Every structure is written in structure tokens, then in C-alpha cells.
Amino acid sequence: MASFRSEAGWNLAKRSEIRHDLAMAKYQTGSQTKHRLQYHLVWIPKYRRRVLRVKMVIRLRQLLNEASRINRWWISELSIPEDHVHLIIQTKPSDSVAEVVQRLKGGSSRVIRKEYPELEEFLWGDSFGADGYFAETVGSVDEDVVRRYIREQRR
Numbered sequence: 001m002a003s004f005r006s007e008a009g010w011n012l013a014k015r016s017e018i019r020h021d022l023a024m025a026k027y028q029t030g031s032q033t034k035h036r037l038q039y040h041l042v043w044i045p046k047y048r049r050r051v052l053r054v055k056m057v058i059r060l061r062q063l064l065n066e067a068s069r070i071n072r073w074w075i076s077e078l079s080i081p082e083d084h085v086h087l088i089i090q091t092k093p094s095d096s097v098a099e100v101v102q103r104l105k106g107g108s109s110r111v112i113r114k115e116y117p118e119l120e121e122f123l124w125g126d127s128f129g130a131d132g133y134f135a136e137t138v139g140s141v142d143e144d145v146v147r148r149y150i151r152e153q154r155r
Helices: 002-024 054-071 097-115 118-123 143-153
Strands: 037-043 075-079 085-091 136-140
Touching: 037 097, 054 085, 085 097, 085 143, 097 118, 118 143
Parallel strands: none
Antiparallel strands: 037 085, 037 136, 075 085
């Protein structure tokens, strides 16, 4: 009986989380705004070392998803090969790209370094990630379509 209750509670929590995620995937509404800001972000471990392995990848996914939920962002794609992290994330207009990357990289780096002390052999210093990152906006329509739409508004 106890397992049923905990399973039912988990299912309820999971359904609520899924509804939240589906809502975040579409347009968001602020007090006077409607927006859908998505970015493709990429960063690498220091020295582009191939240290992202099975257990660490699972933990890194958990950390990135947790940071996303806490900050009310939505990760629609996430891929973690051995030597870099790729994701598409939807954010709020009040959060700059640099701030988003800092929270994702910095927060996960502290936890990963603490939980995997063996990384010290490969990655010297305090951080897990290399300096810098790649960021690109992602839209659901092509730039040419938007240009054409704007031009046609003049008529």
C-alpha cells in the first residue's frame, strides 16, 4: 500500500511537471509581454577533455534540468557527448544569455567538481568548464520570412 501512495504521488508530481514543461515550450506571457526566446548554447570542459561519461552525464542532466526549473526556463533539447554540452533553452526576457550560461555552467561546475574529485587529475583550477561559450538564437521561422513580413507592413 505504501508503494502505491508514493507511486501515485510521483505520478501526480510528474504530470504537474510535464504540464509545466509543455506550457513553457510555447509562448510565455509577462505582465505586458508575449515572448518565446530560445537559444542554442554550447560549452566545453576545460582543455576539451573527454571527461563527460555515463554517471557524470546523468548527474549533469539532472543539474541542468534543476537549474532550468528553478529559474523558470525550459530545455527543449539537451545532448552531452564526452567533450561538450549542447542545449536549446527557452528563457525570460529579463535573463541575459550571459547570465543564463553563468548559472548553468557555474552551478553545475561547483557540484560536479565536488562530487567527482577524480577530475582534479585532468582539470586543474577551480572550474570544470573552459572559459567562454557559443550562443545563437533559435527561432521557429526563417530570417527571410521575418524580413518579408516587416517589409510588407509598410504597405
